[in-house]
Structure formats: structure tokens, C-alpha cells
Amino acid sequence: MTVTGLTRDDALAADSDDPLLKHRAGYRLPDGVIYLDGNSLGALPIHAPARVATAVEQQWGERLIASWNAVDAAADSDGWIDLPTRIGDKIGRIIGAAPGQVVVTDSTSVNVFKALAMALELRPDRRVILTQGGDFPTDGYVADGLARLLGRDHRVRRLTPSALQDAPSADVIQAIDSNTAVVLLSHVNYRTGAAHDLAAVTAAAHAAGALVVWDLAHSAGVMPVDFDAIDADFAVGCGYKYLNGGPGASAFLAIARRLQDQVSSPIAGWFGHARPFAFEAGFEPAADINLGQVGTPPVLSMVALEAGVDAVLAADPDAVRTKSVALTQRAIALADARLADYGVTVASPRDASMRGSQVCFRHPQAWPVNRALIDEGVIGDFRTPDILRLGFAPLYTRHVDVHDAMDTLADILRTRRWDAAVYHARTTVT
Numbered sequence: 001m002t003v004t005g006l007t008r009d010d011a012l013a014a015d016s017d018d019p020l021l022k023h024r025a026g027y028r029l030p031d032g033v034i035y036l037d038g039n040s041l042g043a044l045p046i047h048a049p050a051r052v053a054t055a056v057e058q059q060w061g062e063r064l065i066a067s068w069n070a071v072d073a074a075a076d077s078d079g080w081i082d083l084p085t086r087i088g089d090k091i092g093r094i095i096g097a098a099p100g101q102v103v104v105t106d107s108t109s110v111n112v113f114k115a116l117a118m119a120l121e122l123r124p125d126r127r128v129i130l131t132q133g134g135d136f137p138t139d140g141y142v143a144d145g146l147a148r149l150l151g152r153d154h155r156v157r158r159l160t161p162s163a164l165q166d167a168p169s170a171d172v173i174q175a176i177d178s179n180t181a182v183v184l185l186s187h188v189n190y191r192t193g194a195a196h197d198l199a200a201v202t203a204a205a206h207a208a209g210a211l212v213v214w215d216l217a218h219s220a221g222v223m224p225v226d227f228d229a230i231d232a233d234f235a236v237g238c239g240y241k242y243l244n245g246g247p248g249a250s251a252f253l254a255i256a257r258r259l260q261d262q263v264s265s266p267i268a269g270w271f272g273h274a275r276p277f278a279f280e281a282g283f284e285p286a287a288d289i290n291l292g293q294v295g296t297p298p299v300l301s302m303v304a305l306e307a308g309v310d311a312v313l314a315a316d317p318d319a320v321r322t323k324s325v326a327l328t329q330r331a332i333a334l335a336d337a338r339l340a341d342y343g344v345t346v347a348s349p350r351d352a353s354m355r356g357s358q359v360c361f362r363h364p365q366a367w368p369v370n371r372a373l374i375d376e377g378v379i380g381d382f383r384t385p386d387i388l389r390l391g392f393a394p395l396y397t398r399h400v401d402v403h404d405a406m407d408t409l410a411d412i413l414r415t416r417r418w419d420a421a422v423y424h425a426r427t428t429v430t
């Protein structure tokens with residue numbers, strides 16, 4: 001499925017050859033909207049409302065607290081207590097981690113904190129957390145806060161993002177040294193879509209005696225991740241982006257099995273205890289992936305997340321990546337052909353192997369342009385200062401959607417419809 005032509009008919013032809021097209025019916029998508037923001041909030045899986053309703057009406061409403069335990073196999077099994085590890089194992093299949101290494105818990109930010117603290121505990125003589133300046137800021141904030149809290153002269157070293165497009169992994173690899181305790185990186189950069197070489201960075205870190213925490217927020221569900229094959233240490237990621245778990249869905253935390261009996265959580269809560277229901281006075285960390293949990297899981301939200309994860313698992317991951325590359329390629333080719341005259345440049349890598357499932361454009365008026373685009377039914381987003389970001393979720397985005405979105409964008413730029421006062425006003429959430 002490569003881009004062979006740029007007309008609307010070419011896009012329709014690509015859709016008719018698309019083995020994933022049938023998955024689109026698995027999501028609720030409003031009429032008249034082209035949704036290109038599934039990398040920020042994934043669309044609603046059609047099975048999620050009924051599953052949440054069952055959890056509310058039959059489980060919470062009828063069986064009440066008994067729902068925490070799995071009921072017998074003949075009945076509709078509740079088993080709320082198993083949700084974090086049951087969904088964790090399913091996410092493990094998506095990121096190439098064998099069972100028992102992924103748990104669904106907390107937010108990505110909190111999981112970054114836990115993973116970094118565990119990594120620093122494993123490297124007590126090293127002082128540097130190495131990260132990238134242009135990555136999603138929460139990860140760096142958390143690293144700074146942890147260094148401050150530990151009070152042991154840890155330093156967060158941020159590489160300058162200048163070379164992000166060209167060879168981000170090479171820059172990181174070069175910067176790892178004998179004082180690097182842990183490398184903290186986004187697999188796919190939230191703003192540019194630039195992707196790291198997971199295997200190469202992990203191998204280089206290990207060769208230098210360092211560990212890696214991978215943030216898979218913008219890749220889990222759309223990019224191949226071979227957690228076990230690359231011998232990864234820790235990973236975190238979001239439930240509400242390409243896993244379509246719904247607003248504020250819990251995040252995931254992956255800890256390699258070989259590390260699980262060597263680490264303990266910096267937030268020692270009862271759900272991470274070896275025997276939570278023994279209510280012992282002292283804390284003993286679980287020796288398995290449950291060590292990543294802290295407190296009671298948000299059950300209703302997890303039920304929705306499981307629907308999203310199940311829908312991702314139903315698709316062939318190779319087909320997902322192939323289509324993702326084709327969609328981003330089409331967007332870039334259309335931008336080159338139709339947007340360059342209006343001062344739009346492509347901010348994402350042109351080499352598909354270095355690109356996630358989004359394409360970002362730079363334009364000095366990206367904010368009002370994006371507002372005008374949304375007004376005309378094409379939902380992307382803006383990232384400060386000048387990025388217009390379009391995310392392509394291969395399970396529900398069609399080639400014709402890419403075509404029509406770029407068509408609308410070109411027309412807005414040509415007519416300068418973006419330059420109306422109403423589009424210049426800022427909203428709180430961008």
C-alpha cells in the first residue's frame with residue numbers, strides 16, 4: 001500500500017485495497033468530522049458503552065463488592081481485582097512483552113516517576129538522568145522533581161532538540177557515559193513525530209551500564225515495539241491515545257521480569273504489597289508486576305480501556321504499521337504539492353522508518369489555521385509555538401480522510417479564511 005497518486009480517486013482506490021477498513025466500523029465517529037487527533041484522545045470503541053454499562057448496572061449495581069472477585073465461569077466474570085494485570089498482559093501483546101511484565105495503573109506521569117526511581121535504585125553510583133529537551137515536558141518535570149526529592153546530586157541532562165529530525169538516536173547514544181544511570185526517552189516525539197531506534201538506544205545504554213525508560217505514549221498501538229526482543233528495562237504509556245481507552249484512562253507500566261525482584265516502588269501503597277489483604281504492618285513489595293501498583297484501580301475507566309485494547313488486538317499489527325506509513329506518506333506528499341506555497345513546512349521526518357503515525361506542519365499562524373480547520377470539520381491539534389499536528393489512527397482513518405483534510409487545509413490557506421478574529425482567540429486545552 002504505497003502512495004501511487006495524489007487525486008481523491010487514488011485515495012479511494014487505496015481505501016478499497018485496505019485490509020483494515022473493516023475495523024473503522026468498530027469506532028463511533030461523528031458524521032461530517034474527519035478526526036485526526038486519535039493521538040491525543042482516541043475515538044470511542046463501539047463496544048465500550050455496553051461494557052461500561054454492564055460494569056455499572058450489573059456489577060456495581062447488583063453484585064456490589066462481590067464484583068472484586070472473579071465470579072464463576074458460567075456467569076459474566078467480573079474479577080475487578082485482575083483488571084490491572086489482565087489488561088496489562090493484553091497491552092504486553094501490543095508492545096511485545098510476555099505476560100507478567102505490564103500493569104495498568106496511575107497516569108503516565110506517575111509511572112515515569114516510579115520507573116525512574118526504580119532505575120536510579122538499581123544504579124546507586126550514577127547521577128545522570130539523560131533525556132531529550134524537546135520531549136513531552138511532563139517526563140522531564142517528573143525527572144527534575146525526583147532528583148530534587150532524592151537530594152543526592154542527581155542531574156537531569158536534556159539534550160538539545162536541534163537534531164531531532166536527523167539522527168535523534170545517534171545523538172543520545174553519543175551522550176551516554178559511565179555516569180548515566182538511566183535514559184528517559186519518548187519513542188515517538190509528541191510534537192514532530194520523530195521516532196527513536198528502540199533497539200539501538202537500549203543496546204547502547206546497556207553496553208554503558210545504564211538503563212532505559214521508554215515512553216510509548218505516541219507509539220503503543222500504532223508502531224511495532226518489541227519490548228522483550230530489545231531487552232527493554234522499563235516502559236510507560238498512555239491508555240487514552242492510540243489504545244482508545246477514553247478520557248483520563250489509566251496508563252501502563254512495564255517492568256522487565258528480570259528486574260522485578262530487584263526493584264521496589266517509591267510509592268509503597270497497599271496494592272503493590274506482596275499480600276495486600278493480609279493487612280500487615282510493614283510493607284513488602286510484590287515480587288511480580290503487581291509491584292507497580294499503588295492503590296485501588298479505577299474500575300469503570302479500566303473496563304472502557306479493555307474495550308479499546310481488545311479492538312487494537314483484533315487487528316494485524318503489521319497491517320497497522322503499513323497503513324500508518326502510507327497515510328503519513330500521503331499527507332506529506334499532498335503537503336509538498338499543495339501547501340508549500342503558503343509557507344507550510346513539514347516538521348516530521350521524511351524517512352518513514354523514523355516517523356510515528358503523525359505528521360506535523362510548521363506555519364507561523366498554526367493556531368488560527370488549526371481553529372479554522374476544526375470549524376470546517378477537520379480535527380487536528382496545535383502544539384506551541386507553531387506546530388499543526390495531524391495524527392492518523394490506522395484503525396479508523398481512511399486515505400480519503402487524509403485527502404479531504406489536506407484539501408480543506410489547502411483551501412483555508414489559499415483563501416486566508418484562518419485570518420478571522422474568532423480563530424485567533426486561545427482556548428485552555430489545545
Ligand SMILES: *Cc1c(COP(=O)(O)O)cnc(C)c1O
Nearest residue numbers: 107108109136138186190215217
Ligand atoms: C500524552 C503524554 C503523556 C501524558 O501523561 P499523563 O500523565 O497521562 O497525563 C506523557 N508522556 C508523553 C510522551 C505523552 O505523549
